[in-house]
Amino acid sequence: MASIQERSVNGNGLYFPRNGEYSSVENFFLERGWNVKHGDNGILVGTSFQSVLNCGDDRFKNGEVPEDHRYGPSIFGGAVGIAALRREPTLEGVRRATLDISALGYRAGMHGDVENDELGCGFNRLLLNGYFNGVVGTPAIDLKTARQVLDEHGGSYVDLSGIHTAVGLNFNFVPGTTILSDGNNFGVDGWFALLIDGVEPDRLLELTAATVEALKPDAKNVTIYT
């Protein structure tokens, strides 16, 4: 893990040695019994200014969600996920995450689904059920209130529909880019989370892997983009 924890603040945030980063992430997943491959960066697209940081849910498909959600970076749980990654799974933590996402030129996002409202986000449901307590601490978040916090700060919420169809995970470390969901993969833009002060790489890897394993145990296939 040491190589992706190396940080040098140079005015642009963080610098990650690319080869070291890949092997660190690769080894983490191999040790958990995943299939791992290195992705072709040709499928990456640039994120849009003021687009929405939302969840890595595979249901962010073309035509079903607003463009500004598709062209924003993804982290499981969206803004709530950022708060959890910082071990601040509280409303104040969500508020802080929302402001920090805005400071990076994006907007804070959350989602639910048409059947379960706010609990339709699998990550947030796992979080509130205590699934990640050992990693992030005990959550104290009411999701409807969290949604209001986002609303008050220019954030955005969307309900998704359908069931999880992902057969893998796209895990992207190329700054400023994302992968448009086609329903075949969960998508996490690790570079974004690592720009947020207080997010540790090992916690990002753990929560990302654990979320996929819980939501779709047969999707333990990761493609890493560096």
Ligand SMILES: [Zn+2]
């Ligand atoms: Zn979600």
